Amino acid sequence: MSRPDSFAANLRETFRRDQVFGPLRPGTRPVSPGHLDTGGKHILYMEDVTVSFDGFKALNDLTLYIEPGELRCIIGPNGAGKSTMMDVITGKTRPDTGVCYFGQTLDLTAMSETDIATAGIGRKFQKPTVFPEHTALENLELATAGPKGTWHALLKPVTGEQRDWMASTLDTVGLLGERDRLAGALSHGQKQWLEIAMVLMQKPELLLVDEPIAGMTRQEVERTAELLQGLAGEHSVMVVEHDMEFIRSIANTVTVLHQGSVLAESSMQQVQNDPRVIEVYLGESV
Numbered sequence: 001m002s003r004p005d006s007f008a009a010n011l012r013e014t015f016r017r018d019q020v021f022g023p024l025r026p027g028t029r030p031v032s033p034g035h036l037d038t039g040g041k042h043i044l045y046m047e048d049v050t051v052s053f054d055g056f057k058a059l060n061d062l063t064l065y066i067e068p069g070e071l072r073c074i075i076g077p078n079g080a081g082k083s084t085m086m087d088v089i090t091g092k093t094r095p096d097t098g099v100c101y102f103g104q105t106l107d108l109t110a111m112s113e114t115d116i117a118t119a120g121i122g123r124k125f126q127k128p129t130v131f132p133e134h135t136a137l138e139n140l141e142l143a144t145a146g147p148k149g150t151w152h153a154l155l156k157p158v159t160g161e162q163r164d165w166m167a168s169t170l171d172t173v174g175l176l177g178e179r180d181r182l183a184g185a186l187s188h189g190q191k192q193w194l195e196i197a198m199v200l201m202q203k204p205e206l207l208l209v210d211e212p213i214a215g216m217t218r219q220e221v222e223r224t225a226e227l228l229q230g231l232a233g234e235h236s237v238m239v240v241e242h243d244m245e246f247i248r249s250i251a252n253t254v255t256v257l258h259q260g261s262v263l264a265e266s267s268m269q270q271v272q273n274d275p276r277v278i279e280v281y282l283g284e285s286v
């Protein structure tokens, strides 16, 4: 099994959630946006997480930390466990063993997917799933639909504050001018940005973005790089992407997954010169 280098391993050991903060009482109660207790430390803790499917370890003792406001890129060959890792964070998949905490007190392994989303973890899937028959603005209204469903969301009067928030979010993703266009008439890239805006309606503190630039034009790719960089800071952003040029353009810290574990984690420059990473992944892509 591949291991990160010993310095990184020692560092991780030092900063393990349980060792730094002692035994804290785990929580499962979602907190309202902006009220997550990070204690000024990591926003996400994954420690020794293992997920098996019929005996096959899709995640194998995975340990990973995310800082508040950071933009983290996750790369790795097909089947490395990237999607499974996101599934664990969002509560879709439960780990066999290991720890997954959001902030200091929220035990994600014991929370429902809905509560995890409410607590401030948003996920943008690879394929855009906007509502094509509704305008960009209506899509944002629909994104706020609670258990009462989509019709309720559209019929419910929008407050001035909500309207401002939607307009500002559309502006953030560069779609304010398209607010009244049907989502189905938007370009592929615009649909992707609209979906990011829909996730932003939850005011996530951690935003998971899965292969955002697949099928985009070069201009759309550049705009997406700016968008994700702009979102970092206010949000923690975790991006899974195979396009190395794109990763190079946005990455600060890159985590390389391989066979369900962290193979390497450092700057893009260090990662792309790491012989282990070149062997298992970058050989074909750089």
Ligand SMILES: Nc1ncnc2c1ncn2[C@@H]1O[C@H](COP(=O)(O)OP(=O)(O)OP(=O)(O)O)[C@@H](O)[C@H]1O
Pocket (backbone or CB within 6 Å): 053, 054, 057, 058, 076, 077, 078, 079, 080, 081, 082, 083, 084, 085
């Ligand atoms: N529900 C499942 N049942 C059985 N095996 C699964 C399941 N989900 C994932 N796997 C397996 O776990 C491994 C990790 O899959 P995962 O989708 O997490 O990898 P990935 O890094 O996201 O790959 P890709 O880059 O191709 O999207 C793969 O071998 C996959 O076939």
